[in-house]
Amino acid sequence: MEFFFIFVFIVILIFVFGAKHNARVNEAWAQAANELHLKFEKRGSGGREMRGSRAEFSIVIGTTYQNKARWTEFNLRFNKALPVAFELNKQHFLSGISKSLLNAQDIEVGDLAFDEKAIISGKEPEEIREFLTPDRRDHLKRLFGRFDGYRITDSGIKVEDHSLITNTQDLVRAAKLLFGTARVMMDTQASSPPIPPPLPNRNLSPAEEPVAVEVIRDKPEVPEESPPVPSPFEVAEHTALEEIPLQIEEEAVVPAIVTPARFEHEVSDFACDMLDLFTMHSSHYAISTAFTKVFLNEEISSSIIPQRVEKYFLDRTFGRGPGFLLRGEICVLEDGKPISLVIAYPEEENLSELRAAIGTSHAFSGTLVKCDTFSREIFVIADHRET
Numbered sequence: 001m002e003f004f005f006i007f008v009f010i011v012i013l014i015f016v017f018g019a020k021h022n023a024r025v026n027e028a029w030a031q032a033a034n035e036l037h038l039k040f041e042k043r044g045s046g047g048r049e050m051r052g053s054r055a056e057f058s059i060v061i062g063t064t065y066q067n068k069a070r071w072t073e074f075n076l077r078f079n080k081a082l083p084v085a086f087e088l089n090k091q092h093f094l095s096g097i098s099k100s101l102l103n104a105q106d107i108e109v110g111d112l113a114f115d116e117k118a119i120i121s122g123k124e125p126e127e128i129r130e131f132l133t134p135d136r137r138d139h140l141k142r143l144f145g146r147f148d149g150y151r152i153t154d155s156g157i158k159v160e161d162h163s164l165i166t167n168t169q170d171l172v173r174a175a176k177l178l179f180g181t182a183r184v185m186m187d188t189q190a191s192s193p194p195i196p197p198p199l200p201n202r203n204l205s206p207a208e209e210p211v212a213v214e215v216i217r218d219k220p221e222v223p224e225e226s227p228p229v230p231s232p233f234e235v236a237e238h239t240a241l242e243e244i245p246l247q248i249e250e251e252a253v254v255p256a257i258v259t260p261a262r263f264e265h266e267v268s269d270f271a272c273d274m275l276d277l278f279t280m281h282s283s284h285y286a287i288s289t290a291f292t293k294v295f296l297n298e299e300i301s302s303s304i305i306p307q308r309v310e311k312y313f314l315d316r317t318f319g320r321g322p323g324f325l326l327r328g329e330i331c332v333l334e335d336g337k338p339i340s341l342v343i344a345y346p347e348e349e350n351l352s353e354l355r356a357a358i359g360t361s362h363a364f365s366g367t368l369v370k371c372d373t374f375s376r377e378i379f380v381i382a383d384h385r386e387t
Contacts, residue, residue, distance in 0.1 A: 032171035082154035086122035270302035304328040
């Protein structure tokens, strides 16, 4: 009889602890869904799911039983198929045997770290190699390192974590890594557009156009035209460039400051992260704590439109120089105040190239080292320049 009561007591304890653990996991998933702007739902006994959409894709994050264990699955579907049809799966220890027995296709791109992790098949190998640029491969390799299973096609991305993710920040960071990879895969600006054909000479009659084409091919003739009137922005830009001294020692005294024009551009995944950081938390302490937990010492690659560049010898954030500080806006909050980015480059960087990037899109990569919540500034130490 005593054994029976002990057994019932143990069963009750297991049930109570299981219910509490399930409640904590549901709370973590609900909080992650709120940060990712997704809808959270409970599914069956101990199951849960998040789903939603962005402008480029739809996403479903859920749990499933595999091999008598609970797994976390991420299913992302592109709203528009990729321009190149292919299928990429995880490389495993049986891949070589299956390829030899089934004569399966395996397209290699020449990147050893990438080819060791992926099996690629498709009808157009050369187009697939051209599509998998170094930037896309870098994002995919980070995806390979984070998830236990993965399958990428021209219609979507499916990844698996062979465990139940119970931490809110782990869920958010995994989802944002997947979102960033999807945006890079869908980016159509990786390949330059074709060069447009030359405009016809409107001064010639239609009958004379074939003759004019032959003359231009043998001996180009430049028509005398009045020079175009420069825009105010071009006048300001050339004036600023003419006033810049040639010697670096003099440039350190007076930093070059140019007011950039307003550009319409797509908001990057990094900009979305920083916007969420400042909008999802109500106090400076909460923002600073979230930055330290999620972003501190993280490696990032993104782009901004720089506003100015200056030389420094001693900085309270970056320490002793000499070096160059590149400043620009990441995004603008609802109250109209911007979030700024300060990038520290070593002295070996080409100052003329940094100044030429003012007012244009500037790609960078580096390590996040600080967030000043009062001045709304994010500080990055650049590790190398992207071209």
